[in-house]
Amino acid sequence: MKRTTSSKRCNYVLEKLKLHYSGTSYCNCFEPPWLCPEVEECVWKPESNKSKQFTNAVNTWIDLSKKTNNLFIKKQLYEWLDMNHANILAVDRGLYPVERFFPLEKKGIFNTFLGRIIMEILPPCKNTKGKNKILHLLSKACPKRCQIRNLKEIVLQYATEDDQTYLFLLEVMKKSLLGKYNHCKVQLQFEGRHVFYQMFSYQISQKSFFLKWFENGNHQIFLFFCLKEYLCDAVRQVKTVYDYIEKHWKWSIFDKQVVKSMDNCRKILNTISEREYNLLHVSDWISSIESFLLQVSKQHIKLFRTTNAMGYISKLKVNLNKYIISEDLNVDIRQDVSRFLWEITQRTTDKNVFYYALEVLGLEREVVEKVKNEIFCALDYKMLSPNDLFTLKEFCRVIELHKSTYNFVLPKHYYDKQVLSLKKRENKNNQAIGYICFICNDIKFFLTKLSDSSRHSNKLARGSLRVVVDNDISCCHENNLKFVCGKKPERHVKNSKKKWKNDKKALTRKLLKEKQRNFLSKQCIQTPLQEIDLLGHAIQFNNKMIMLCSSCGNVCMLDPESFKYSVNINCKVCHVSPRDICIKCNTETTCNKILVYNQRRTKFHKAPMCNNCTNVYAQKQPVVI
Ligand SMILES: [Zn+2]
Ligand SMILES: [Zn+2]
Ligand SMILES: [Zn+2]
Ligand SMILES: [Zn+2]
Known part of the structure; x- marks a missing residue:
């Protein structure tokens, strides 16, 4: 077997399990020829009985996972079952188990996102335009203004257009359903896992099936929470990030709600799967946790604002502007006042001096005190002359300007x-x-x-x-x-x-x-x-x-x-641009990427072409270079 990260992980799990059960009769049950005592009550009963040893071994693992009190070993046993899922399904179909492992998860998809979640989803990031599709979906799961309304359409659109997004959604669902995150306190037991192995291997591994399943079943609330749980896990990966957003936005409120309700979901799934595992007809399990999730989502947690909080001064500036306009006041635009206020901000950082400048400009001390204590409001506007209002407005503008402008050497x-x-x-x-x-x-x-x-x-x-x-x-x-x-x-x-x-x-x-x-x-x-x-x-x-x-x-x-x-x-x-030279006339102004046939490399690829050449060669397909 090639030594990849998944096989490394496999060896790690095997090592830990063998170490834990060394000296017991179970120590050889993890590897062929799967020697171990007969299990009294079998959970997994495949129809064909071609590999009795393997069937017995799997049932032993299931038995151990139910009996052990060691949470770590429990996780490893589930992980071990997941690694053998392809063999389990093979025996279900009447085949022999092979010795190879097929990882259930494709972890590669997650790797590129951790850094970008910090930069492009967590505050202070705001713009959503032109965002990567997966990041856009994740930003919808953030604890801000509730975003589930158009999630269904967006998921359908993105998953249809983009395979990467679709694969990402599958991984996120696997992780949440089986309880594979580090923070999960409840894992799904074998009965449930077995059903989802089938679902992930035979059904929603087809994109068209997934799209239909998602659209007809209205599973957006489930996916919504899967994305939330992924986000919680991602933030937990970097302690400093967690600490920072905890300090500023109390992230733990959101984290707790999501982790707890997803653990509850797995608990519900465990109950249902135990009850229905041996039945021929199985109800839609995901729908049954969705009614629970719907209850949870009613207590929507909003930590991040979507619009910026306005400070007193900027609010005052906006209101004064509106007042001056709506009352049609005749205001002189006095350069000297604006200039003077700006010069003051350039010479001191002392707030008291700023406010004193207002008095120098002729405002009454009482008014200045009110502004200083942030209690000067709309009722007080009438007390001031138009020119004093202008001075106050300019004061607000200059303070704001001073706050948002820096010059770095x-x-x-x-x-x-x-x-x-x-x-x-x-x-x-x-x-x-x-x-x-x-x-x-x-x-x-x-x-x-x-x-x-x-x-x-x-x-x-x-x-x-x-x-x-x-x-x-x-x-x-x-x-x-x-x-x-x-x-x-x-x-x-x-x-x-x-x-x-x-x-x-x-x-x-x-x-x-x-x-x-x-x-x-x-x-x-x-x-x-x-x-x-x-x-x-x-x-x-x-x-x-x-x-x-x-x-x-x-x-x-x-x-x-x-x-x-x-x-x-x-x-x-x-x-970027030095590479964008028209392949036909070598000018540097290219606008288009055109499909061309490259004779030297004997293949089609896209190449830059200027507007003129595009027009000339548009009629002469294929474009040969
Ligand atoms: Zn909500
Ligand atoms: Zn201007
Ligand atoms: Zn440059
Ligand atoms: Zn050209």
């Missing part, structure tokens, strides 16, 4: 690499100036992003986007042109006015939103942009970390994949 070797790459890019190496609008939080850098088309990757983009030059010199003290924000925030939905025409309430809400955007852009256009030099710096702004790519000098956003192609942080685009 990069280590020297990064600086050196960036200087080199800038020189290569545009023959200048002393600065990488860009802009951010601190009013509407719009980033004016061209951020590179991975895309199939080099046109959309921003790889060749230079300069800044959405920047307008204010050439109205008359109002300025200096005779300088100013760069201001050119983003006039636009409506999200096209033709929304038409759509809301009949609904008065919705219409006024929409109009109010529009007014807010106008107010914002009015302030945008009057405020000079914040100039930022990215050379040697990384800017954290609005939950994004941006810096220069160390190999091409373009501006990129840091994400978990930034180290995928190199040990230095890079934009990914410059590492």
Whole structure:
């Protein structure tokens, strides 16, 4: 037998069992020729009796598993039965047992996910777009807003499209049904196991059967909990992760509920299997645990928020904005106030100084105290003049901005690499100036992003986007042109006015939103942009970390994949694209991957091709290279 991990595991189990039963009459019952005393009461009674010794041995293992008080040995005995499941099924069909082991589980599927669960499912991760299918299913099982409603459709869709997802679901079900996780206190006994060996070997090992079984039986609640149990196990694998989410979100509440109810499920299955094992007709066991799981899911546990908790200051900012708009207050946008507040935050971290700045700007001490104690609310707005409201709003904005903006100095070797790459890019190496609008939080850098088309990757983009030059010199003290924000925030939905025409309430809400955007852009256009030099710096702004790519000098956003192609942080685009050269005309702008016939390797494969060549060769199938 080839020495694989599963055979290693096999040897381990065998060793432990032989050690435990050494010196008893059972010590030879685990290996051919399976010598052991006759069992009085057989649980497993295969129809054909070709291998009496093996049948007796299996019944001995079952007997031992029922009698032992040693939990560890009990687990090993079940594991041993699982390893022999193929032999058991073979004898059922009237064949002889072979000496080979067929592992019941395919563990390989799980290996790649542990790290990604931490990065892409547990908080603070939020985005679900473009996620791996399996990770998306797992994120639905997380203790947040209840997500079971569309689980059925998604499972059906993913399992149909993707074999990997389907195999993953099978493994997760096996693990939960048989109780194979380390945290399981209750294992399924042989009677139940035997039925599921058959189910996993003959029935749902066919994808079409699985899909029908899942769809017609409405088994989503069962699968929902299987995914939850897998998640609990995954988190338990890494102690530090467990400790962290326990401290911040009390993970153990969720963990306990899931582990306990899944143990209960296996207990229920054990009762049913004992009762029905010898009957010819077996009821749908999984359905019978589902009514129990449905009861459990009524006490839904929600630990993670799907929307961010808003602090007092950011809430106050939003409310003040709304108030100013809805009351149609005539507010002067005072640059000096905004500037002054921002300068204060740049010079101190002392909260008291921040609040004192409000008094300096003319707010009454009583009001400032109320804001400080977070009790200044909507009823108090009337007490303030429009300009004081503006000052307070600006105060909130600046505090929030200060909290979410960091400038990091990069280590020297990064600086050196960036200087080199800038020189290569545009023959200048002393600065990488860009802009951010601190009013509407719009980033004016061209951020590179991975895309199939080099046109959309921003790889060749230079300069800044959405920047307008204010050439109205008359109002300025200096005779300088100013760069201001050119983003006039636009409506999200096209033709929304038409759509809301009949609904008065919705219409006024929409109009109010529009007014807010106008107010914002009015302030945008009057405020000079914040100039930022990215050379040697990384800017954290609005939950994004941006810096220069160390190999091409373009501006990129840091994400978990930034180290995928190199040990230095890079934009990914410059590492991916050099390979994307059109196979026909050798230009570097490829958009398509086309199936071609390679004469040298005498096989079909996909190759990059530019748009022009794609059009030319579209008529000449197959494309030969
Ligand atoms: Zn729920
Ligand atoms: Zn702006
Ligand atoms: Zn790059
Ligand atoms: Zn071409």
